[in-house]
Amino acid sequence: MPKASVGTLYRGHEGMWTWVAHRITGVAVFFFLLVHVLDTALVRVSPNAYDEVIATYKTPIVNLMEVGLVGAVLFHALNGIRIILVDFWSKGPRLQRQMTWAIMAIWLVLMIPGAYFMLQHTVESLFGSTS
């Protein structure tokens, strides 16, 4: 396999960055999945063992990381759909750039209420709530 030369001339614009982001989010989600199957497997140990590890998922910092995880999965899903449309839709290759901006917009529209509901409890517990 040839080694990449220093100072490559490749300038990929949006397409390159979505490709990079697709890889990074894919790897991150895969490693989380390995951990997630392990923590879920604790239901075979005891209810207590499972509840204890799930309690860490409810802490503020891990809760924030979950928003990152959902954001990564959502990007990977939307960009994956874009890739499929580029491959199989006759107009896909011509519209790939517009589709990139479209998935970014969809991502933002879904993540704003998603993050709100995911962080609601954490924000209330940290900054107090009368309810």
Added chain:
Amino acid sequence: MSAPALNAPKTARSGGRTNYEMWSWIFMRVSGIVLVFLVLGHLLIMNVLDGGVQRINFAFVAGRWSSPFWQVWDLLQLWLAMIHGANGLRTIINDYSERDQTRFWLKAALMVATVFTIALGTLVIFTFDPNIS
């Protein structure tokens, strides 16, 4: 002066590899579409709706896995996500590892982690006992 002799054209590579890569390419797209529904549905239910992660505990899992629908959902999700992810990592290992030995050992580790995780997850779904103490 006569033209230099040309080498005979290479014969087409026979064997499964090309075909395998085509099926791998198709699998990523088919499993990807299914996973969009399974995983985004899973994340919506577990993290967003009705209190999200704060309401999850053993009893919640027991309630869900009392239904064959969610058992099948989770089993399909586990297998498809693991194979989709492992195949993605295989591509990345092929792209970035420069030495044959590195590539071999990274793929071996990937294979072990993948088989172990699928087996463990499958075992947990099939042997789940809501009355475990």
